[in-house]
């Protein structure tokens with residue numbers, strides 16, 4: 001049997017999805033922008049602070065008037081934070097001022113209230129202040145035209161805060177790819193329902209939807225087609241094809257009698273092949289009403305690993321995210337591997353930073369996959385890895 005090398009198939013999938021996942025920009029309100037990635041640098045439209053204001057509740061003065069404390073000055077007014085007419089400080093006087101309020105013209109220092117005593121009409125300043133003390137100058141944090149945020153930045157709360165502070169209400173970010181997930185199989189039931197003999201809980205729908213989201217994309221639809229009737233799958237795919245960039249399916253692509261995904265999509269031009277990978281050998285690539293379809297094998301570990309290898313890197317790139325982490329570890333025990341197939345074994349990192357095998361290579365071992373924290377990538381040409389040898393791992 002001809003098995004397509006994994007790297008070759010990765011390139012075929014990338015090419016198939018090139019247009020669907022081409023980077024796009026959208027403008028989102030700040031409230032929706034957390035975790036999104038900027039597409040361009042953001043320049044400040046204003047000075048920050050916007051205006052010269054007080055850092056303390058106290059008295060706006062001229063520093064030279066309070067150079068030899070104690071000094072008693074008449075109080076010429078009170079300035080609160082908020083919209084205000086410009087005020088100016090008469091010579092030899094003080095004005096009561098609140099934190100954030102506009103500094104009156106002529107004042108160059110603020111004396112905190114705790115360094116004063118007041119009769120109501122006058123204030124006695126007990127401590128001198130240098131010029132500029134407790135005065136927050138306009139533009140001292142950022143000037144008009146300064147770069148507030150670079151392009152390619154993943155927006156965290158502090159980034160959203162500076163945009164808001166600069167009066168910016170929305171931001172241009174990478175649009176998130178929209179992905180529909182369709183699981184197939186007459187045996188499938190929803191988790192939480194009592195199974196009859198032969199029925200099995202649909203793990204792949206939940207898994208693929210979560211994988212899509214964890215890769216930075218949006219699940220546009222999640223549909224379970226729980227019979228093996230081609231017309232039903234046709235309806236399910238029509239539902240899935242609305243407002244989406246890509247449809248992912250699981251199951252129904254191998255060599256049995258009820259391979260609905262093949263039956264529906266092969267006449268529409270889809271190709272089914274076997275790649276030199278285990279789990280995840282059988283694979284389908286096609287389109288439905290103009291939307292690309294990637295069909296994964298139904299075994300739950302095959303589905304999840306197929307996603308990690310073939311689609312996750314593309315979605316991460318489209319969302320502006322870094323690729324998944326790959327590291328090197330020594331293996332604790334020797335591994336025999338099938339010749340001609342790239343194996344993704346499940347592993348766990350041990351205390352000494354080595355990796356140990358979890359569970360077996362079978363593609364139905366969902367609990368084994370859940371108990372692992374890395375995939376161990378064994379190249380197709382490798383048939384044996386000795387204990388102590390170094391292997392590449394993919395962090396899950």
Ligand SMILES: Nc1nc2c(c(=O)[nH]1)N[C@H]1C(S)=C(S)[C@@H](COP(=O)(O)OP(=O)(O)OC[C@H]3O[C@@H](n4cnc5c(N)ncnc54)[C@H](O)[C@@H]3O)O[C@H]1N2
Pocket residue numbers: 183184185187188200201202203204205250251252253254255256259280281282296297298299300302363
């Ligand atoms: N004669 C052959 N039989 C099989 C071959 C082969 O080359 N020749 N390949 C095997 C391999 S490898 C795989 S992988 C599977 C792929 O089969 P399908 O993609 O057609 O998947 P199904 O038959 O529909 O399901 C396989 C397995 O997975 C379970 N399943 C399906 N969907 C889900 C789901 N949403 N959640 C949980 N489990 C699911 C299903 O019940 C089956 O046990 O074919 C082999 N056979």
Ligand code: MOO
Pocket residue numbers: 277278279280281282297299302303362363
């Ligand atoms: O290739 Mo299948 O996905 O191993 O079980």
